[in-house]
Amino acid sequence: MSFASDLREPAFAAREMFLDAGSRDGTPALARELLMMDDADYAASFKGSAIKRAKLWMLKRNACVVLGNVGTTEDLAVLEAMRTHDHAIIREHAAWAIARIGRHPPP
Known part of the structure; x- marks a missing residue:
């Protein structure tokens, strides 16, 4: 017996940018996409969403x-662009990610 049903409430529908996020x-x-967003893109993409609590x-x-x-x-290109971001924590995490990708290329 299955209790699953199709989504009926449009307010709970996945936003366009998340439709492919379930796949590897x-x-x-x-x-x-998140790294390339500016404040206006972020505001438009998440208008009316609780995720906007996160900056x-x-x-x-x-x-x-x-x-x-x-x-x-x-x-690497988008991560390199983040190495000049205003927030030091983003610059640090971008540098970490670049180093990780360089040390651990996927199989």
């Missing part, structure tokens, strides 16, 4: 960690 390939893509710089820090753990050489 989608996770780095989402992290790259964009916090999500960018987390995205650097994601890419450091599962990213590939394709992610």
Whole structure:
């Protein structure tokens, strides 16, 4: 017996940017997208969402960690761009991720 049913409440529907995030390939893509966002993109993408409690710089820090753990050489350009970010913590995490990708290339 299954209790699952189709989503009926549009307010709970996944936002466009998260549709591919469940796949292994989608996770780095989402992290790259977050790193490329500016404040206006962030506000528009998450309008009316509780995720806006987290500041964009916090999500960018987390995205650097994601890419450091599962990213590939394709992610180096966006990580390099983060090495000049205003927030020191993002610069530090970007440098860490770049070093991780260099030391641990995927199989």
